[in-house]
Amino acid sequence: MIDLDYLNFLENIITDNRKEKFLKVLKDRTKHFTIAVEDVFQMHNASAVMRSCEVFGIQELHVIEERYGKRIDKEIAMGAQKWVDISTYDSVTNCIDTLKDKGYQIIATTPHENDCLLEDFDISKRSALFFGTERDGLSEEILQKADGFLKIPMVGFTESLNISVSAAIIIQNLTNRLRNSDVVWELTEEEILEKRLDWAKKSIKDIKRIQARYFEENPQK
Secondary structure, rough: OOHHHHOOOOOOOOOOOHHHHHHHHHOOOOOOOOEEOOOOHHHHHHHHHHHHHHHHHHOEEEOEEEOOOOOOHHHHOOHHHOOOEEEOOOHHHHHHHHHHOOOOEEEOOOOOOOOOOOHHHHOOOOOEEEEEEOOOOOHHHHHHOOOOEEEEEOOOOOOOOHHHHHHHHHHHHHHHHOOOOOOOOOOOOHHHHHHHOOOOOOHHOOOHHHHHHHHHOOOOO
16 A cells, blocks of 8 residues: 555655646556567667657566667657666566466567557457567567467568667557547556655655655554
8 A cells, every 4th residue: 555645745745746647648658568578689679669668658668688688768758767667577488477477468579460450459458568679570479378369460572660660559549449449547546645655756856865764753553
């Protein structure tokens, strides 16, 4: 449970404009869809995917780092790493098992399967959308364990798009359709409170000192 007194204390430190922005953004945030990227060789592509998640309202990003463990490129992400929740995994198996336990179906994005075109994708189900490496695409393990496949319709000679471009197209399409549907996609009240607290902390300089002072003056029962 969120400590509402502590949340109010922190939100009294930040500006009214910042608090209003938090509430406005959180109205459009969702965990109905989540994104996973596998072993992205060029880190700026993973950073760009994260930026697309933030811009279009996807709250969680999952990064599998079996081969190319690198830090998020802050310049490309342009601050998005403060507002998107990032989980990292050392194996595909751990990532898939975690997401399935949370109730997500596993959807592999690939131009080589004919299971479902983007415009026909069923948005009513909680889905984790997996994107693969620039060079090799998704691993065989993900393809074997996927509950479905999704591809962007293309009419040119080129068979695939850069991962960051593919992710942006798919995320924008699905989140736009979601907000115009009857699907319950919004964050819960508890999740909204959790993000308000998290974002307030990230907006305050010297938060550790302020936090320590608050709990010293307001010991938890």
